Amino acid sequence: MTNRLRIGFLPLVDACLPILAHEHGFAEEEGLELTFLRDVSWATVMDRLLYGHSDAAHMLAPLAIAASLGRGRPAQPLAAPFVLGLNGNAVTISNALADALETSGELEGPKSLGERLKRVAQERRAAGKPLRFGVVHRYSTHNYMLRYWLASCGIKPDEDVEIVTVAPPFSADAMDAGEIDSSCVGEPWNSIAVEKGVGQIVLATAQIWRRGVEKVLALREERLEEIQPSVEGLIRAMRRAGEHFVDPENWDTNAAILSRPEYCDASHQLVRRAISDRLVLRQGKASREYPDFMFQYHEAANFPWVSQAEWLYSQLVRWDGMEYDADHAKAASRVFRPDVYRSALKDTDNPLPTANSKVEGSVSEALEASVQGGTILLENNTFFDGESFDPDLLEGYINSQK
Known part of the structure; x- marks a missing residue:
């Protein structure tokens, strides 16, 4: 008997593992039939999940925690038994801001770039035109990584600079329209801004936290309990997809799949750059390699470490102006489910x-x-x-x- 799972996702390269598990037949071998619901905003992906339109979702890890804690809506416990990948995001800035910062055309050092950015941010704030950064959601690793970096460099988020929400597919358009000076977003949307000539990539989030948790596979906790055998089959299929994904011999094949209109709807070339950890940072320049820009498989990268959830909770408290709450901390830690991950893979060599x-x-x-x-x-x-x-x-x- 085939078990059917509906999976919500956004058109990002890091949605790759469930997609490739389906396309390469790994899910079918586990008795699963996957269908995909493509959206353009994280809010819609979350709505579909909470209201039962999808069984599971490609999800921002902090958003799964925020939903479980009732931030912005009634609390509904979510479970994340699988990390879809680490990092994979970048900071892209407008050409005008690049000129003001006198960027080198390479990936900048976080500290030196932050020092220059602090000066420009203070000048712009004094002139009544503060710099505006776009992030994909209030409860996103993009937001927390960006804020962590800015604050560590002496730049006060929400005071020295503005931070606004822009859905990933519209980030390059927002920069082109002058609505934002910078964005922190996943691929291929940084590269699309470069290809359009509206921005330059200056920083990878892997430079801020080298193994920072990013997206997870999320389900409603009650739904996980109902279909756990199917979820465990999906975990096994995605681990096989991850092994396939990181093999250089498969980069062209997988880029061709992910670039299709029903998935990322982006050029094969741009998707392949992200897969191979190579990015064009400025229009017309040669690509540059940054090892582990995306990290999908090795070093137990898919294991849902509870400590990752707890770090994300610390940032939610910090940036939502909350106080530490022991019960909330426990609820946040329960979102990541290493027990389910272990159960799925206990009889394998993972x-x-x-x-x-x-x-x-x-x-x-x-x-x-x-x-x-x-x-x-x-x-x-x-x-x-x-x-x-x-x-x-x-x-x-x-x-x-x-």
């Missing part, structure tokens, strides 16, 4: 970490970590400012950022 949490940002050199049946090698996962996040010290971490 690495299964023995812990549910780790100190985020603590690995600057290769480090062996324990997994079921052995060890895996974890690479650099640092924050650009040298800070780290210990989930056992969550409340203190939140207080230190006020």
